[in-house]
Every structure is written in structure tokens, then in C-alpha cells.
Amino acid sequence: xxxxxxxxxxxxxxxxxxxxxxxxxxxxxxxxxxxxxxxxxxxxxxxxxxxxxxxxxxxxxxxxxxxxxxxxxxxxxxxxxxxxxxxxxxxxxxxxxxxxxxxxxxxxxxxxxxxxxxxxxxxxxxx
Numbered sequence: 001x002x003x004x005x006x007x008x009x010x011x012x013x014x015x016x017x018x019x020x021x022x023x024x025x026x027x028x029x030x031x032x033x034x035x036x037x038x039x040x041x042x043x044x045x046x047x048x049x050x051x052x053x054x055x056x057x058x059x060x061x062x063x064x065x066x067x068x069x070x071x072x073x074x075x076x077x078x079x080x081x082x083x084x085x086x087x088x089x090x091x092x093x094x095x096x097x098x099x100x101x102x103x104x105x106x107x108x109x110x111x112x113x114x115x116x117x118x119x120x121x122x123x124x125x126x127x
Contacts, residue, residue, distance in 0.1 A: 001032045001033065002030060002031045002032050002033075002108075003031060003032065003033050003035065003106060003107045003108070004028070004031045004033075004034055004035070004107065004108040004109070004110050005034075005035045005036060005067075005093070005096070005097035005100070005107055005108070005109050005110065005125075006028070006034050006035070006036045006040065006064070006110045006111075007036070007040070007090070007093045007109070007110060007111035007112075007113065007116060008036075008039070008040045008043040008044055008047075008089070008093070009111050009112040009113045009116075010024060010110045010111055010112055011040065011044055011060060012043075012044065012047055012112075013112050014028075014060070015044070015047075015048065015053070015055075015057070015060065016047075016051070018112075027110070028063075028110075031108070033065055034063050034064050034065065035064065035065050035066075035067055035096075035097070035100060035107075036064050036066065036067065036093070036096070037066070037067050037092060037093055037096040038066045038067075038068070039089060039092055039093065039096075040061075040064070040093075041057075041061055041066075043089065044057050044060070044061065045057055067096045067097075067099060067100060069096065069099050073092075073095040073096070073098075073099060076094075076095035076096075076098040076099055077091060077095050079095075079098060079123065080094045080095055080098070080119060080123065083119045083122035083123050084115075084118060084119040084122060086115055086116055086119050087115075090113060090115070090116040090119075093111075093116070094109070094116065094119060094120060094123065097109055097120075097125065098123065105124055105125075105126065107125060108125065108126045108127065109125035109126070109127050110127070111127070
């Protein structure tokens with residue numbers, strides 16, 4: 001089974017039709033399951049509203065299995081930060097990906113943020 005954790009930047013690249021958006025869509029379709037923190041929903045909807053895009057985003061969001069940690073993510077935060085410094089939202093997404101408990105080599109981490117991508121690689125995620 002092909003699994004991926006998706007960061008907000010990746011989904012926004014598609015929504016904003018950035019260069020290569022068709023390639024991003026094609027890449028998403030290769031996975032059996034897509035995971036993300038529900039922070040993605042807040043960031044995604046906020047960005048659409050900021051840009052005056054009236055689409056709700058519901059169609060894009062319905063493909064996700066949401067990660068809801070049932071405990072503090074302190075061990076995951078520490079592991080991420082030992083691999084490199086990232087902004088708070090990026091830290092949250094990486095920690096949620098680690099929380100899933102899959103071997104990081106089995107869960108791709110999809111992001112368009114270079115810094116976050118570098119840290120994901122250091123954590124063992126394919127990108």
C-alpha cells in the first residue's frame with residue numbers, strides 16, 4: 001500500500017495552479033491513502049480565502065485521512081528538531097507524520113517547502 005503525508009504547501013501548489021500543478025496531481029493519485037493533520041484544512045481554507053478563491057476546497061480535502069494525536073507530541077517534536085530547525089506549522093506536520101508510526105521509509109512526505117523537505121529527508125522520509 002502506498003502511503004503519503006501531505007503538507008499544506010503541496011496542496012496549495014495544486015489549488016493555485018503553480019507551474020507543475022498537473023505533475024503534483026498525478027503524484028497524489030499514485031497513493032492509496034493520503035494523511036495530514038487537520039492543520040492542513042485550516043491553512044488551506046485560510047489561503048483560499050486570502051486569495052479570494054470562492055471554492056470551499058471540500059473536494060480536495062475529502063481525500064485525506066486526518067491525524068488526531070491522542071497525546072503530546074513531545075518525543076516527535078524533539079526528534080524533528082534534532083534533525084533541523086523548522087517553523088512551528090512545519091514542525092507540527094512533521095511530528096504528525098512521525099506520530100502515524102509507520103516506518104518513515106514507507107510513508108512519503110510531500111511538501112513544496114525546501115527546508116521542511118530537507119528535515120523530512122534527515123528523518124528518513126522519502127520525499
